[in-house]
Amino acid sequence: MGTTFDRGEQAFAGINYPSRAEAVVHDLVVEGQLPADLNGAYYRLGPDPAHPPTYQGVLPIMDGDGMMVMFHFREGQVDFRSRYVQTERYQLEHTANRALYGPYRNPFFDDPSVQGTDRGEANTTARMHAGILWALKEDALGISIEPLTLRTLGVHDFDGHVTSKTMTAHPKLDPRTGEMIFYGAAAKGETTPDIAFYIADRDGKITTQEWFQAPYASMVHDFAVTEKWIIFPVMPCVSNLERLRQGGSIYDWEPERGMYLGIMPRDGSAADVRWAHSDARWFYHVMNAYDDGDVIRLDVAEAAIQPFPWFHVDPAKTWNQRDAEGHLTRWTINPRTGSLSTQQLLDYSSEFPRLDERFELGTYRHGYLLVNDPAKPEVTGYNSVGHYDHHTGALTKVWAGEHISFEEPQFVPRSADAPEGDGYLLAIRHHADTMLSDLIVIDTADFAAGPIAVVALPFRLRPGTHGTWVDEGDLVPKT
Numbered sequence: 001m002g003t004t005f006d007r008g009e010q011a012f013a014g015i016n017y018p019s020r021a022e023a024v025v026h027d028l029v030v031e032g033q034l035p036a037d038l039n040g041a042y043y044r045l046g047p048d049p050a051h052p053p054t055y056q057g058v059l060p061i062m063d064g065d066g067m068m069v070m071f072h073f074r075e076g077q078v079d080f081r082s083r084y085v086q087t088e089r090y091q092l093e094h095t096a097n098r099a100l101y102g103p104y105r106n107p108f109f110d111d112p113s114v115q116g117t118d119r120g121e122a123n124t125t126a127r128m129h130a131g132i133l134w135a136l137k138e139d140a141l142g143i144s145i146e147p148l149t150l151r152t153l154g155v156h157d158f159d160g161h162v163t164s165k166t167m168t169a170h171p172k173l174d175p176r177t178g179e180m181i182f183y184g185a186a187a188k189g190e191t192t193p194d195i196a197f198y199i200a201d202r203d204g205k206i207t208t209q210e211w212f213q214a215p216y217a218s219m220v221h222d223f224a225v226t227e228k229w230i231i232f233p234v235m236p237c238v239s240n241l242e243r244l245r246q247g248g249s250i251y252d253w254e255p256e257r258g259m260y261l262g263i264m265p266r267d268g269s270a271a272d273v274r275w276a277h278s279d280a281r282w283f284y285h286v287m288n289a290y291d292d293g294d295v296i297r298l299d300v301a302e303a304a305i306q307p308f309p310w311f312h313v314d315p316a317k318t319w320n321q322r323d324a325e326g327h328l329t330r331w332t333i334n335p336r337t338g339s340l341s342t343q344q345l346l347d348y349s350s351e352f353p354r355l356d357e358r359f360e361l362g363t364y365r366h367g368y369l370l371v372n373d374p375a376k377p378e379v380t381g382y383n384s385v386g387h388y389d390h391h392t393g394a395l396t397k398v399w400a401g402e403h404i405s406f407e408e409p410q411f412v413p414r415s416a417d418a419p420e421g422d423g424y425l426l427a428i429r430h431h432a433d434t435m436l437s438d439l440i441v442i443d444t445a446d447f448a449a450g451p452i453a454v455v456a457l458p459f460r461l462r463p464g465t466h467g468t469w470v471d472e473g474d475l476v477p478k479t
């Protein structure tokens with residue numbers, strides 16, 4: 001009997017229907033002109049369920065096996081490759097030819113044959129550090145992927161030096177020191193309030209490990225790092241073990257708990273973490289953070305509530321569309337007093353903020369993000385990609401057509417020493433009318449002109465989450 005994902009789920013509607021295509025396409029069709037100086041690989045990871053889930057209830061759109069895709073640009077040609085991350089979970093289900101795991105991040109309803117195995121889906125972020133191409137999701141440790149073949153090399157725990165059960169999908173890479181700074185939330189297991197903090201040096205060796213407990217157990221999806229400080233945002237998307245045992249959502253929105261910012265000096269220890277309490281706020285993603293005199297500037301896509309309705313136990317009471325929309329917002333934090341003030345930078349609904357990563361953790365001018373332009377037709381996802389100039393406050397939007405949605409953009413510098421923001425912006429798009437996907441290249445020298453090249457895929461990808469660019473010279477591990 002063949003398989004089907006038709007169970008009336010929003011998570012599988014339209015362009016979100018699983019693609020599951022592991023493919024190699026040589027020399028993709030290109031419309032327009034690819035820049036000759038764009039040489040390297042764009043990797044992107046996303047959830048793409050290999051098997052129809054067997055559990056009932058609302059399916060979180062981020063519940064699915066990690067699918068890594070690679071667009072390899074070389075001398076005006078693009079080759080494509082996609083491959084599932086071969087997690088233990090993926091391999092066990094593939095062998096059984098059916099779903100074996102229960103609801104999202106709920107180990108209590110798994111098939112007895114997989115009890116105690118690694119439930120990690122490795123489906124959120126692709127990022128490269130110290131020669132390792134990471135497939136990351138916050139529910140488990142990270143997976144190492146072979147960059148040219150996308151072959152899975154396995155769980156990477158830094159030779160046993162990372163004992164957290166989890167690793168964030170949003171590590172920060174410091175371009176000045178070469179360090180990767182990261183943490184695991186629910187570090188001692190689902191719903192535990194423990195946070196493990198790590199720094200790996202430019203060679204991938206762990207130099208710092210600190211453990212502490214948050215004021216309550218919650219989803220800690222992203223965090224902020226500056227040259228001097230680390231900020232751990234504990235926002236009231238609260239996890240609960242008893243609810244999990246009963247088959248309920250791992251998370252609920254509990255704004256009455258308020259928000260805590262855990263503030264730690266970058267060269268400090270767990271004993272130095274101070275928790276600053278304030279009213280409930282939410283963000284999934286940080287554009288950037290930096291020190292500005294005595295304060296920290298932290299730019300986030302802030303929403304009034306955690307935006308996914310399936311992480312609200314009673315969405316009729318705590319969820320509404322308007323509050324779920326993110327807006328680019330600047331937080332100013334005094335790390336010594338814990339005071340917080342905020343300023344909304346954009347009226348548009350906006351998410352997936354990025355920057356020129358050579359300027360990560362420092363002062364910067366150019367931001368890139370997805371925006372929903374209300375003057376254009378609604379799509380599943382975001383209908384426009386934008387450039388935000390922090391110096392002028394100007395937003396430049398590119399809209400592509402009435403059935404087209406964008407994935408998170410990726411900035412690529414024109415050269416290693418090009419000025420900040422001088423280069424190309426890549427973004428995967430999905431066409432709800434033709435059910436095909438492509439990738440556009442914008443030259444940031446004239447952002448408003450839109451794509452200079454469109455790289456067409458002969459099939460549709462399921463929309464993914466976060467990606468990264470790796471220069472051609474860094475694709476082969478250095479010996």
Ligand SMILES: [Fe+2]
Binds near residue numbers: 285
């Ligand atoms: Fe994310």
